[in-house]
Amino acid sequence: MAVTEQVERLPEPGIVRGFDRRDFLDVPFDMADLDAVLSALRGRTAEDRFAYVVTPNVDHVVRLSRHADLLPAYRAAFMSWCDSHPIWAFARLTGLPMPHLNGTDVVVQIFDKVLRPGDRLVCITADEALIDELTARFPQYDFVGYSPPMGFEDNPAEMDRCVRFIRDNPGRFVFLGVGSPRSERLAHAVQQAGGATGTAFCIGAALEFIVGRKARAPRAMRTLGLEWLHRLASEPGRLWRRYVLAIPPLCVLFTRELLSRRNA
Secondary structure: HHHHHHHHHHOOOOOOOOEEEEEEEEEEEEEEOHHHHHHHHOOOOOOOOOOOEOOOOOOHHHHHOOOHHHHHHHHOOOEEOOHHHHHHHHHHHHOOOOOOOOOHHHHHHHHHHOOOOOOEEEEOOOHHHHHHHHHHOOOOEEEEEEOOOOOHOOOHHHHHHHHHEEEEEEEEEEEEEEEHHHHHHHHHHHHOOOOOOEEEEEEOOOHHHHHHOOOOHHHHHHHOOOOOHHHHHHHHHHHHHHOOOHHHHHHHHHHHHHHHHHOO
């Protein structure tokens, strides 16, 4: 049975919520710093009701402004981290004390300070070999993974297979590394279907950075909020549209935000 069919018949499950949440640029963001996030995650177990984390950046915000049907997946999240230095800077200009939590940095901290030997970690990735690399890099954890075929998000049977894999292989944490908005859609589908446990992270390419497949920007560039420039230089053919074409609509959204706050 397809996930979409299941969702129609199941009651809305309870939503686990993390921190004080504010809307900015019409997207929900949590007002929680890194220490608070890590403290909350330390308390999460493999038996807890399924909840998930989203990491909105400029690309996400612009997409959400054009595809409002994706917004419920963000609103239903356990946590929503601002994974964008420009959005963080814009928020500060309006007086909103929004923390900036780079998704990859937080995942590194989770591996260093939250995980315990023997933890089961469920991974949904675009590449099966990545699971083997994670197992070799972190033998103290129990990795299980599934790699759906390209376009799985538009195939109800494949989406259902992913949902069932997460439900049938309960782990303390679930890493969804199949890109956005596929990861967010999948996390929301798992929550809606019910029966799953653990905490999922929609974390983009973070796992590839952790195993060394992709190189992080130098620390100085990260401190200055220029990691996007390093990624653009590293993968110009794939990323130039995402970064360059997002600038005008982001400016429009920020202008609307300023006008809305002034009118309020």
